[in-house]
Amino acid sequence: xxxxxxxxxxxxxxxxxxxxxxxxxxxxxxxxxxxxxxxxxxxxxxxxxxxxxxxxxxxxxxxxxxxxxxxxxxxxxxxxxxxxxxxxxxxxxxxxxxxxxxxxxxxxxxxxxxxxx
Amino acid sequence: xxxxxxxxxxxxxxxxxxxxxxxxxxxxxxxxxxxxxxxxxxxxxxxxxxxxxxxxxxxxxxxxxxxxxxxxxxxxxxxxxxxxxxxxxxxxxxxxxxxxxxxxxxxxxxxxx
Numbered sequence: 001x002x003x004x005x006x007x008x009x010x011x012x013x014x015x016x017x018x019x020x021x022x023x024x025x026x027x028x029x030x031x032x033x034x035x036x037x038x039x040x041x042x043x044x045x046x047x048x049x050x051x052x053x054x055x056x057x058x059x060x061x062x063x064x065x066x067x068x069x070x071x072x073x074x075x076x077x078x079x080x081x082x083x084x085x086x087x088x089x090x091x092x093x094x095x096x097x098x099x100x101x102x103x104x105x106x107x108x109x110x111x112x113x114x115x116x117x
Numbered sequence: 118x119x120x121x122x123x124x125x126x127x128x129x130x131x132x133x134x135x136x137x138x139x140x141x142x143x144x145x146x147x148x149x150x151x152x153x154x155x156x157x158x159x160x161x162x163x164x165x166x167x168x169x170x171x172x173x174x175x176x177x178x179x180x181x182x183x184x185x186x187x188x189x190x191x192x193x194x195x196x197x198x199x200x201x202x203x204x205x206x207x208x209x210x211x212x213x214x215x216x217x218x219x220x221x222x223x224x225x226x227x228x229x230x
Contacts, residue, residue: 045218105163
């Protein structure tokens, strides 16, 4: 158990809908990262937040957005869902003890499996 | 487009064999390289964060080396065990200032008892 929690575990929804995935980092971790793993692609970095601020953006679609709240939990919002958005979404957190943050190892949550029908 | 390649794509070894695989990345703009171990139906687990040319890191029977000048990192497993069966992923972080993580497609290792 990495200490990172994600809810829900599974989510089934229809095309065109909007969903919110939630991530709680390990206690004390300020960084949260979101990743997408779909069948036809490997693990893709979406976005990184550090202490409430966006730090880096990867291959995140405009239909997707994220935020990190003052209590450090993060939400990934996916809207106008398409079949191709079906994937496993991971969040990870990392400690604040090393700078820059890319030098810290990341702890992954169990993931949320999204199925768009 | 920055490419991160891992080879081989998959590998079967016998229990007790030692093995190694490669992660290749652009030799310019290096910032950091992460290695992960990913077992089926689980989440990726961090193995090493490599930051300096010549870095060598070790965790039990697993070790990694880094050559930023030629753009590769090796992961070694000594005396492979069935529980080492997993996908080993590397993630390259370029020094472009935006700290994106670019993952390779992984090496799937199967250790046969």
